[in-house]
Each structure stands twice: as C-alpha cells, then as structure tokens.
Amino acid sequence: MAGKKTLLLSFLMLLIPLANASAEVSPAANELFNIFGLPVTNSMVTGWVVSILLIIAIKLMVGRASLVPSKGQALVEALVTFVRDTTLPIVGKKAFRMSLPVILGLFFYILIQNWSGLLPGVGSLGTGHMVDGHFHITDPWIRPANADWNGTIALALVTMIAWLFIVLKSDGPVVLIKDLFGNKADKKEVGNFMWMALWPIFLIVGVIEVVSILIRPLTLSVRLFGNIYGGESLLHQTGFIFPFYFLELIVGFVQPLVFILLFSVYVGLICNHGDGEEHH
Structure with missing residues (x-):
C-alpha cells in the first residue's frame, strides 16, 4: 500500500513541473480526432469526462438519501441550500421550481470545469518541441472546457434557451411582449395624453431590450x-x-456564482412580480 502511495506521489510530482513546460497558452482548442467529419477537441473530451465524474461523485456522496444525512449528502445539501437561498429572492417563487434544476446544473458544471484546469497535467501534457532549452507544448492532450470559447458559447446558448422556455412556460408570450414593449406608465397618474405620448419611448426601449437579450450569449460566454x-x-x-x-481557486468559484446570478436576474426581470402579484 505504501509503495502504491509513493508511486502515485512521484507521478503527481512529475506532472507539476510540466506546468512550466509551456508559458504560452493558445486560445484555440486542439483537435484530437474527428467523428464523421466533426472535430472532437481536447476541451470537449475534458468536459465530457469531468461531467461524467461529477455525476458519479455526487451519486456516491449522496447514495440513498436519508433523514440523517451522511457527510457527502450533508455537503451536497449545503451547496444546494446555498444556491437556493441566493437565487430564490431574485427569480421569484413562481418560476423558481422550473429554474432551480437549471441553476444547480450550471453552478456545479461551471465550478467543476473551472477547477479541473487546476489539476496537475491539465494543459501541460501533450506533444511539442524544445525552445531555448525548454519543452514547448503545442498540442496539449487535456484542456479545461471553459478555457475554450466554443464551449462557453454553447453553454451560454443553452442557458438562454432555458431562459426563454422558463419565461414562456411561467408567464407566457403575452406577458413577455408586454414586459418588453408595453407602456409601464399608470394612465390614472399621468393622464391619457401623456400616457399615449409615452408609447413611442417604451417601444424604443423595448427594441433596445431585445438587442440586449440577443447579445447576452456573447457577454455570458x-x-x-x-x-x-x-x-x-x-x-x-x-x-x-x-x-x-489560490487566486484561481477563488475565481473558479466566483465565476459560476456570477453566471447563475445573471441567469436568475434574466428570469426574475420577467417572472418575479413580487409576492402575490401576478400579471393579468
């Protein structure tokens, strides 16, 4: 047993110096192979492997849920409770049941994918050549999924599709259109003339809002x-x-938190009308 631990530690120590092998990181993912003409990159494989390991790890930690939770179940429940308590006031009670699975999925997926880039060997194992006495990696075998813009764009697009589904399912297309282009002024307070005069302004604001929605996948990714x-x-x-x-450990945690908070805000802007308040 001691021999196996020594061998494992030696292997990990061998990987750590390789982190210095390439001080320049290419923003493009490296194609490993292709399936029916479609390229499969190192970041895609990393994303798949990490996702499978995440599912297995949570399943093993939680096991069969019980009233007296195990340590693994308690840890998962604590994280779920933290995410729930953080996003519920933003999303609102009406759409929260539909939003929670998406929010949890985004948070855990992005968190683990971010931290996967901190593992020894990720980004520092691969093929390359010598430059000034140092081994320069040109084709890494393993790459963090979120360090590839293609991956984050896909993640942002899935997020916005989920947003549109939740909004339409929760409030419907009429409420969405009214929230975007409707006249928000109170006719009784401003009078009929001013209320009518405000329509062009709210229509222009609605167009600007549609443009901001369309660029959300870009800003998120x-x-x-x-x-x-x-x-x-x-x-x-x-x-x-x-x-x-240590700084990257913090950044790796903050980024999924920012991502789910923005998603919650997007949903809440349409669906959160306050306790007991409904759109008619």
Missing part, C-alpha cells in the same frame, strides 16, 4: 472564457506558484 483562459495563461506564466493558484 466572453466573461467566462476570458476569466478562465486568462487564469490558465497566468498560471503557466508564473509556474503555478501558490498565491496565483
């Missing part, structure tokens, strides 16, 4: 990709020293 790719480049430039490594 760029923010996540920029932070994770920038962190990956920083770690390779600095040789994975502890202060920056």
